[in-house]
Amino acid sequence: MIEISQLNQRYGGTQILWDLDLKVEEGSCTCIMGRNGVGKTTLLKCIMGLLPADSGEIRIAGDNLVGRSAEFRPHHGIGYVPQGRDIFPLLTVEENLRVGLPCRKDKLKKIPDRVYDLFPVLKDMLHRRGGDLSGGQQQQLAIGRALVIEPRVLILDEPNEGIQPNIVKQIGDVITQLNREENMTVILVEQKLGFARRVGQQFRLMEKGRVVASDAMEHLSESLIMQHLAV
Amino acid sequence: MCCLGSTANAESGQTAATESLLARLPSANLRETATLVGELEQSGGDRMLPLFQIMLDGRLYSRKSDDALVAVTQPPTGDWVLTDVFTGASLGTATRREVSKVRVNNRLRVQLREAIARIQLNAEDAGARLAAVDTLFGDLNDSSAALLSERRDLETDDKVKGAIEEALALYRLRSSSEPAVQVAALNVLAESLNTEVRYAVEQLAAADSAAALPVRNAARKALTRIDSNLEFYGFLEQLFFGLSLGSVLLLAAIGLAITFGVMGVINMAHGEMIMLGAYTTYVIQLLMPDHIGLSLWIAIPAAFLVSGLVGVIIERGVIRFLKGRPLETLLATFGISLILQQAVRTIFSPLNRQVASPEWMSGSLEINAALSITYNRLYILLFALLVFALLQLILKKTSLGLNVRAVSQNRDMAKAMGIRTEWVDAMTFGLGSGVAGVAGVALSQLTNVGPNLGQSYIIDSFMVVVFGGVGNLLGTLVGGFTLGVANKFLEPMTGAVLANILILVFIILFIQKRPKGLFPQKGRAAND
Amino acid sequence: MTESRSMLRLSGREGTLFIGVLFAVTVLASLANLVIPEDSFLHVSTYTITLLGKYLCYALLALSVDVIWGYCGILSLGHGAFFALGGYGMGMYLMRQIGDRGVYGNPELPDFMVFLNWQELPWYWYGFDNFGFAMLMALLVPGVLAFVFGWLAFRSRVTGVYLSIMTQALTYALMLAFFRNEMGFGGNNGLTDFKDLLGFDLQADGTRVALFMATALCLGGAFLASRYIMGSRLGRVILSIRDGESRARFLGYRTELFKVWLFVYSALLAAVAGILYVPQVGIINPGEFSPLNSIEVVVWVAVGGRGTLYGAVIGALLVNYAKTRFTAILPEGWLFALGALFVYVTLLLPHGIAGWFTRRFASKSVKEAAA
Amino acid sequence: ADTIKVGVLHSLSGTMAISETTLKDTVLMMVEEQNKKGGLLGKKLEPVVVDPASNWPLFAEKTRELLTQEKVDVIFGCWTSVSRKSVLPVIEELNGLMFYPVQYEGEESSKNIFYTGAAPNQQAIPAVDYLMDELGVERWVLAGTDYVYPRTTNKILEAYLKAKGVAAQDIMINYTPFGHSDWQSIVSDIKKFGSAGKATAVVSTINGDANVPFYKELGNQGISSEDIPVVAFSVGEEELSGIDTAPLVGHMAAWNYFESVDTDANAAFIDQWRAFTGDDSRVTNDPMEATYIGFNMWAKAVEKAGTTDVDTVASTLIGMTTPNLTGGTATMLKNHHLSKPVLIGEIQSDGQFEVVWETEDLVPGDAWSDFLPASKPIVADWTAPINCGNYNTETKACSGQNF
Amino acid sequence: MSWPAPLEEMRHRDRVFPHLRPKAKVDVSKNVLLYVEGVSVSFDGFKALNNLNLYINEGELRCLIGANGAGKTTMMDVITGKTPCDEGTVYFGQSIDLLKRSEPEIAQLGIGRKFQKPTVFEAQSVFANLELALKASKGIWYSLRASLSGPQRDRIDEILALINLSEAREQLAGSLSHGQKQWLEIGMLLVSDPRLLFLDEPVAGMTAQETERTAELLNTLAGDHTVVVVEHDMEFVRSIARTVTVLHQGSVLAEGTMDEVQNHPEVIEVYLGSDE
Numbered sequence A: 001m002i003e004i005s006q007l008n009q010r011y012g013g014t015q016i017l018w019d020l021d022l023k024v025e026e027g028s029c030t031c032i033m034g035r036n037g038v039g040k041t042t043l044l045k046c047i048m049g050l051l052p053a054d055s056g057e058i059r060i061a062g063d064n065l066v067g068r069s070a071e072f073r074p075h076h077g078i079g080y081v082p083q084g085r086d087i088f089p090l091l092t093v094e095e096n097l098r099v100g101l102p103c104r105k106d107k108l109k110k111i112p113d114r115v116y117d118l119f120p121v122l123k124d125m126l127h128r129r130g131g132d133l134s135g136g137q138q139q140q141l142a143i144g145r146a147l148v149i150e151p152r153v154l155i156l157d158e159p160n161e162g163i164q165p166n167i168v169k170q171i172g173d174v175i176t177q178l179n180r181e182e183n184m185t186v187i188l189v190e191q192k193l194g195f196a197r198r199v200g201q202q203f204r205l206m207e208k209g210r211v212v213a214s215d216a217m218e219h220l221s222e223s224l225i226m227q228h229l230a231v
Numbered sequence B: 001m002c003c004l005g006s007t008a009n010a011e012s013g014q015t016a017a018t019e020s021l022l023a024r025l026p027s028a029n030l031r032e033t034a035t036l037v038g039e040l041e042q043s044g045g046d047r048m049l050p051l052f053q054i055m056l057d058g059r060l061y062s063r064k065s066d067d068a069l070v071a072v073t074q075p076p077t078g079d080w081v082l083t084d085v086f087t088g089a090s091l092g093t094a095t096r097r098e099v100s101k102v103r104v105n106n107r108l109r110v111q112l113r114e115a116i117a118r119i120q121l122n123a124e125d126a127g128a129r130l131a132a133v134d135t136l137f138g139d140l141n142d143s144s145a146a147l148l149s150e151r152r153d154l155e156t157d158d159k160v161k162g163a164i165e166e167a168l169a170l171y172r173l174r175s176s177s178e179p180a181v182q183v184a185a186l187n188v189l190a191e192s193l194n195t196e197v198r199y200a201v202e203q204l205a206a207a208d209s210a211a212a213l214p215v216r217n218a219a220r221k222a223l224t225r226i227d228s229n230l231e232f233y234g235f236l237e238q239l240f241f242g243l244s245l246g247s248v249l250l251l252a253a254i255g256l257a258i259t260f261g262v263m264g265v266i267n268m269a270h271g272e273m274i275m276l277g278a279y280t281t282y283v284i285q286l287l288m289p290d291h292i293g294l295s296l297w298i299a300i301p302a303a304f305l306v307s308g309l310v311g312v313i314i315e316r317g318v319i320r321f322l323k324g325r326p327l328e329t330l331l332a333t334f335g336i337s338l339i340l341q342q343a344v345r346t347i348f349s350p351l352n353r354q355v356a357s358p359e360w361m362s363g364s365l366e367i368n369a370a371l372s373i374t375y376n377r378l379y380i381l382l383f384a385l386l387v388f389a390l391l392q393l394i395l396k397k398t399s400l401g402l403n404v405r406a407v408s409q410n411r412d413m414a415k416a417m418g419i420r421t422e423w424v425d426a427m428t429f430g431l432g433s434g435v436a437g438v439a440g441v442a443l444s445q446l447t448n449v450g451p452n453l454g455q456s457y458i459i460d461s462f463m464v465v466v467f468g469g470v471g472n473l474l475g476t477l478v479g480g481f482t483l484g485v486a487n488k489f490l491e492p493m494t495g496a497v498l499a500n501i502l503i504l505v506f507i508i509l510f511i512q513k514r515p516k517g518l519f520p521q522k523g524r525a526a527n528d
Numbered sequence C: 001m002t003e004s005r006s007m008l009r010l011s012g013r014e015g016t017l018f019i020g021v022l023f024a025v026t027v028l029a030s031l032a033n034l035v036i037p038e039d040s041f042l043h044v045s046t047y048t049i050t051l052l053g054k055y056l057c058y059a060l061l062a063l064s065v066d067v068i069w070g071y072c073g074i075l076s077l078g079h080g081a082f083f084a085l086g087g088y089g090m091g092m093y094l095m096r097q098i099g100d101r102g103v104y105g106n107p108e109l110p111d112f113m114v115f116l117n118w119q120e121l122p123w124y125w126y127g128f129d130n131f132g133f134a135m136l137m138a139l140l141v142p143g144v145l146a147f148v149f150g151w152l153a154f155r156s157r158v159t160g161v162y163l164s165i166m167t168q169a170l171t172y173a174l175m176l177a178f179f180r181n182e183m184g185f186g187g188n189n190g191l192t193d194f195k196d197l198l199g200f201d202l203q204a205d206g207t208r209v210a211l212f213m214a215t216a217l218c219l220g221g222a223f224l225a226s227r228y229i230m231g232s233r234l235g236r237v238i239l240s241i242r243d244g245e246s247r248a249r250f251l252g253y254r255t256e257l258f259k260v261w262l263f264v265y266s267a268l269l270a271a272v273a274g275i276l277y278v279p280q281v282g283i284i285n286p287g288e289f290s291p292l293n294s295i296e297v298v299v300w301v302a303v304g305g306r307g308t309l310y311g312a313v314i315g316a317l318l319v320n321y322a323k324t325r326f327t328a329i330l331p332e333g334w335l336f337a338l339g340a341l342f343v344y345v346t347l348l349l350p351h352g353i354a355g356w357f358t359r360r361f362a363s364k365s366v367k368e369a370a371a
Numbered sequence D: 001a002d003t004i005k006v007g008v009l010h011s012l013s014g015t016m017a018i019s020e021t022t023l024k025d026t027v028l029m030m031v032e033e034q035n036k037k038g039g040l041l042g043k044k045l046e047p048v049v050v051d052p053a054s055n056w057p058l059f060a061e062k063t064r065e066l067l068t069q070e071k072v073d074v075i076f077g078c079w080t081s082v083s084r085k086s087v088l089p090v091i092e093e094l095n096g097l098m099f100y101p102v103q104y105e106g107e108e109s110s111k112n113i114f115y116t117g118a119a120p121n122q123q124a125i126p127a128v129d130y131l132m133d134e135l136g137v138e139r140w141v142l143a144g145t146d147y148v149y150p151r152t153t154n155k156i157l158e159a160y161l162k163a164k165g166v167a168a169q170d171i172m173i174n175y176t177p178f179g180h181s182d183w184q185s186i187v188s189d190i191k192k193f194g195s196a197g198k199a200t201a202v203v204s205t206i207n208g209d210a211n212v213p214f215y216k217e218l219g220n221q222g223i224s225s226e227d228i229p230v231v232a233f234s235v236g237e238e239e240l241s242g243i244d245t246a247p248l249v250g251h252m253a254a255w256n257y258f259e260s261v262d263t264d265a266n267a268a269f270i271d272q273w274r275a276f277t278g279d280d281s282r283v284t285n286d287p288m289e290a291t292y293i294g295f296n297m298w299a300k301a302v303e304k305a306g307t308t309d310v311d312t313v314a315s316t317l318i319g320m321t322t323p324n325l326t327g328g329t330a331t332m333l334k335n336h337h338l339s340k341p342v343l344i345g346e347i348q349s350d351g352q353f354e355v356v357w358e359t360e361d362l363v364p365g366d367a368w369s370d371f372l373p374a375s376k377p378i379v380a381d382w383t384a385p386i387n388c389g390n391y392n393t394e395t396k397a398c399s400g401q402n403f
Numbered sequence E: 001m002s003w004p005a006p007l008e009e010m011r012h013r014d015r016v017f018p019h020l021r022p023k024a025k026v027d028v029s030k031n032v033l034l035y036v037e038g039v040s041v042s043f044d045g046f047k048a049l050n051n052l053n054l055y056i057n058e059g060e061l062r063c064l065i066g067a068n069g070a071g072k073t074t075m076m077d078v079i080t081g082k083t084p085c086d087e088g089t090v091y092f093g094q095s096i097d098l099l100k101r102s103e104p105e106i107a108q109l110g111i112g113r114k115f116q117k118p119t120v121f122e123a124q125s126v127f128a129n130l131e132l133a134l135k136a137s138k139g140i141w142y143s144l145r146a147s148l149s150g151p152q153r154d155r156i157d158e159i160l161a162l163i164n165l166s167e168a169r170e171q172l173a174g175s176l177s178h179g180q181k182q183w184l185e186i187g188m189l190l191v192s193d194p195r196l197l198f199l200d201e202p203v204a205g206m207t208a209q210e211t212e213r214t215a216e217l218l219n220t221l222a223g224d225h226t227v228v229v230v231e232h233d234m235e236f237v238r239s240i241a242r243t244v245t246v247l248h249q250g251s252v253l254a255e256g257t258m259d260e261v262q263n264h265p266e267v268i269e270v271y272l273g274s275d276e
């Protein structure tokens, strides 16, 4: 489904991603892990087109996305939950959700109920400004917002940051459900091993802008963890 | 040929005396003309009406070849068209040099107007009769008073009759020394709103007035009554002035409320967008000089397109490269505003251009003698509200409104949600600029159409948007009207200059109380 | 990462360079005017000296705007007000110096008061015949105004465009007020026809050169002082206020006091610029309060590159020089040129001319280091 | 130098461009014509145009540039009084020569400036006389923009009216800011003031851009020239070309020149102007005539003096005559002002004025008004023995001269 | 006599020159450092805090948990002066009424805070960020002349090492990754050496090992400092907590040891969720 090859990216003078290769299969749930600052977020932003890649290819279902504008991606079924939530602070919860509607293939005019089923708080807070929500509520809104476009690929950057335990569980279930039942491809950046193990099928470990290990989640060994995740 | 004029006169049945008076007109100087007009009214009576009217309009000329009096119509191009003064029959054409004008000055115009009024007192049309009474109102003498009372007995129209009563009452009040007559007149006049009446009554009521005691008392009572009426209407008038000024501020600011308020672009070229709209109106009028009214209607969409297009070009060409550097848009748009001003100066000259007002935009709606509302301001007030409502509709009901807010709050995330940010930027900036252009059409009806037009509104516009609260269209509406009304209520007390200063000081102090304007953006995000 | 470090270091170096150039030009130009005979092609005319003096005043004004805008993020669209108030202070002193040499020969009243039938000098004109007092007021009035305005605004946390537009309202209100003839400042005509300053004839070459040198001195002083401030921890606090005022508050900084302090400092610089400006151009009029003038100052700073101090100076000099040249060469089209310059700078030199310099410098020194 | 340089100091941008650009073109036209006639003293004239951009300090700077860098022999320039005040010290310091072509408030006479526009006694006073005598006006509104010219003119008029026995409550004075555009309240007040049963007139010193909205409001509130005539001192053909004049017919202006005046010289001038601008609808106006007179007078003086030396030309200029466009002859007086005819014109629907009244003789321009207490004793006389712009006839002193 | 506000301000010499101010004496004679009593806050009718009572002892390490939207951040906003409250009292020690003080004053009393979303001065270097946070006078004139003393420099270096940003010391804070910013903000808190620290979700976005390190760090801080931590990471909470307070809908739902809280049925219901 997603094939990234030889991706390079730099901020001004500093190169962050170095000839990065990554492959994600259709319908899989892949966890990307790595220490702070190794370039996980940068990678996702490159996939989303929010950062320009210096060189390399990013193919989703065969199309090379490098050079295509960011707004093209949601129309092709890629949903994104950014790190730090990036809620539109002055739009109401409802408006935050509505923003994505035009990307849907079925041109639905109403926010699908599923979002409210998954995150009931959102229904209660429909008319509150997104920015007023608590951190966790915003995180839920961010996931809900990405689901509105009914993505084929869902990209989540640390979706559990600041979320209360029972909802973390719930989010895990949602991801699993979407992945298993609707065959949605999921890319998940996650720091919490427990969650990653529970939800992910595949893992990719990053170090200094490269993917240094990839395998099925069962094979994520203590030694790998010590090697790539410990400080 | 030489006798055509006089033949026509003979046909219309002028007496010899009138004929000879008419023959003296072309060569008379202004003083002599005045005497001639008086004599013509005496001898010619009603039949002189067309002559007087044409003279009043400044269309009476004499043909140099035969000294015949002709009425002239000046088409925009080509020779002048001559017609017979009394019959309207065509007398061919002539160049400017072949005719010479029968000169009329102010004093003569007054005289003509009164003469026409005396004739028109018996006109078919009630409106014409009313106008005639109004013309004669304060200047009655014995004979015209007699004319009026004659008319009163015949009059069927209540309004005209009322006006005649009032005019006669004022005449009696002034001319009679009989206390009873005066008191009776005062009773009639107590309901009058005419300032001339008030002045006459005030003189009687004054402490040093020579009037008899009962008259003086009646006058005082009448004066109180008149004053309280006037005060009420004065208040309404001021309110209207305020709303009208507010509507101008609203129109000027509303485009900015979008480009600056919603998009966050400090658009120093906003004023020039208004200016472009005004110039568009001018150009459209040039293209269709005979349809002033229609041209105005066409100018509205045209101005929207012109300014909107220029807005889109500015956005695509400059502002789009300044994303994330909002303050630098100030610099770039300032440069653009200089360029646009100079461009207009080069293309249209630095002089003001003349934009005519259609008939229906001129004059005023007379509600009563104390309160009349000028049509142009009334229409502009309504127009401003309409534009506002339309804009609200667009921003609330179309996806553009939601998208532009999303883009301005978080551009990257908006992209990630599939919003075509570039397109939204261009459209929104185009919309804001286009609306400014539409404002220019309205302003062309009130003020100069010149290269500096934009400059004179830019500061006020920013002030209104900020006062109302950035990002809130309703705030702009309320802000505009508040400042307009406040200004107009201050002005009589302080004079125009000081009123302006006080309003500014008020805004400065107000912002201390509400640092985010009248309708602030609320919430956690807005607080940081 | 290396970029930010080199940026800091370079701006220090360029600042020193700047002071050097300023000093050299001032001395050379003055000598060239006074010593070198007029027919020599090395002679610098008094016209040029006066022009340079005026430019330096503008540069000082630009510097004052850069201090608050570039470093503290307070975009003042009304700094012309402080400049003009300083100018009026000086103007009032110069008016009083005319004494009975006015056209009506009235020893007390300035001419414009005489012919509009003023009977006596308004109280607020008292004392302006004393140079010290006049200068004190020329600084005090703008200083106090800045203090009161800043105090009110910053305490109520008026920020961003709201603040900008309020500064604009301030200068606009002052402009309207000074236009009023009743104010007793000569209305639209302002104050003109000055004769001498501290006994020196304003039209004498020596006086002009002295004024020019004084201006250069003030500019240099202001530059050094501002550089010191911005280099100190205070400067870093100011930067943090620009980037995250509320965070700075949570660190215990009373940001409103810092802002008021800086605002007053900046207003005083502007006032000094105004004080020096008036004797050199020979007129002060309410037009100086015009919001457009203040916006132009911001434009100079942006053209030069904000947040660098010397950039503001370069911007002011360049734009004004361009204006002088263009108005003479292209009288009909200079606004096109000027407008295009602004657009060009914003689009292609995002950090202004100073930013461009820095990058040139930086890339050169990187190359040098590599070689 | 092998050419004679003529400096042109008129704003081509900014707020004053609207008025001043025309004058720049006029000077260029005059220069071109003079060059066709072979120039002056056998040399071609070379115009040097600069743009002081409606910025008053810039006027001073540009003057200095013209005099010291360009070394021009004469300057034609300025419109607003403040620009002239800004230029004055420079021109005196560098001993330049300037012609100032606009009607102004007076109270000035510089050795180096020749004033070819009207002084208040050549415009305001005759206009008031006309209103009083011919139209029987008893109540007066003095409306002006709040700056020195209207203030001074109104001060003079107020004194004059009171001297003529007009009561204080019959005078209403109103000032508005530059570019004032909302005239609703003021026009409404004028309307009320004017309906007290006495003939009322407005004497307008409203400046420039504020006029269009003012007249529009007058028209819309139904104030016709028969009810309350307005006589303006700053509204000429050029300003009217930006207004739909149909509703304004009969309102007046007082000037020393109108385009409509039917003389051969004027017809030729108009034709020349239209040919020069290539625009058949361009109008002419009073400051243009003043420029025309100033230029011709200067040219004549240079011919006569045989040099462009400022002092020589200046002294030659005094007493010099040149025909003006409306018939008579303009004479340069000892106070550097002209003697001029005063005309009252009524606005016509075609945007022209029709002369309805005219002074019988030429009116000599008075630099120092007789109606201001402080100026009354002052005279300007640039001939020996006085040789001073502000000579006090009481103290027999001349103050503030640097020469 | 009452002075106009600006004069009033000037009259307090110590406020103009804050370094002259005598060190505020926090009276902790009852061993309670912070009293939050009966605090209510509402936004447009929505009660974010509802009669909240909370007491923090001197030297304590307190964990605060609660559902998203329970009001934890809002409570910190109230204590640190960001948000005014409708009702209630907040005292620092026995005698200092925090509600009467502004944010900087509260910060100067020694109450530090790390925000939920990392907030650092993005345009300044990591080092400068720490320097600004240093425990020192925050006055204008002092800042103008301030220079780093040797011990201060050492302290900063020490902290830099601790937060693993030694190499990034000259880097602009804005170019740090999310997790690095978290660390930097903790570092800023540490150099300012506050008496009472509020940490809003300090380990969000950190790896397991980093989380452990943070836990250690907090454990060493407690005692000398009073620490209040908000977290949703239960393992982390368990590793540091002595007392845990659970907030729900703006008021305290439960308080006790970790075990007590974890077995509290309502807490399980609204917050933890049951382990199937």
Ligand SMILES: Nc1ncnc2c1ncn2[C@@H]1O[C@H](COP(=O)(O)OP(=O)(O)OP(=O)(O)O)[C@@H](O)[C@H]1O
Pocket (backbone or CB within 6 Å): A011, A014, A016, A034, A035, A036, A037, A038, A039, A040, A041, A042, A043, A083, E174, E175, E176, E177, E178, E179, E180, E205
């Ligand atoms: N805007 C920027 N400019 C320069 N460097 C940046 C920028 N954003 C991130 N970096 C650098 O890029 C590197 C990778 O950052 P990124 O945000 O991708 O890390 P991450 O793996 O997502 O870390 P975390 O787990 O902390 O979120 C970091 O070293 C960071 O300092």
Ligand SMILES: Nc1ncnc2c1ncn2[C@@H]1O[C@H](COP(=O)(O)OP(=O)(O)OP(=O)(O)O)[C@@H](O)[C@H]1O
Pocket (backbone or CB within 6 Å): A128, A132, A133, A134, A135, A136, A137, A162, B523, B524, E043, E044, E046, E047, E048, E066, E067, E068, E069, E070, E071, E072, E073, E074, E075, E116
């Ligand atoms: N300014 C505001 N306007 C409206 N509602 C607000 C505002 N601030 C906070 N709220 C609401 O108050 C409630 C408490 O928010 P708070 O941020 O304190 O929650 P929290 O306990 O910190 O949650 P989390 O663990 O998700 O960060 C939330 O429901 C939020 O929506």
Ligand SMILES: NC(N)=O
Pocket (backbone or CB within 6 Å): D079, D080, D081, D082, D102, D103, D104, D105, D149
């Ligand atoms: N001189 C004038 N009209 O300002």
Ligand SMILES: [Mg+2]
Pocket (backbone or CB within 6 Å): A040, A041, A042, A083, A157, E177, E178, E179
């Ligand atoms: Mg990340």
Ligand SMILES: [Mg+2]
Pocket (backbone or CB within 6 Å): A134, A135, A136, E072, E073, E074, E116, E200
């Ligand atoms: Mg929170």
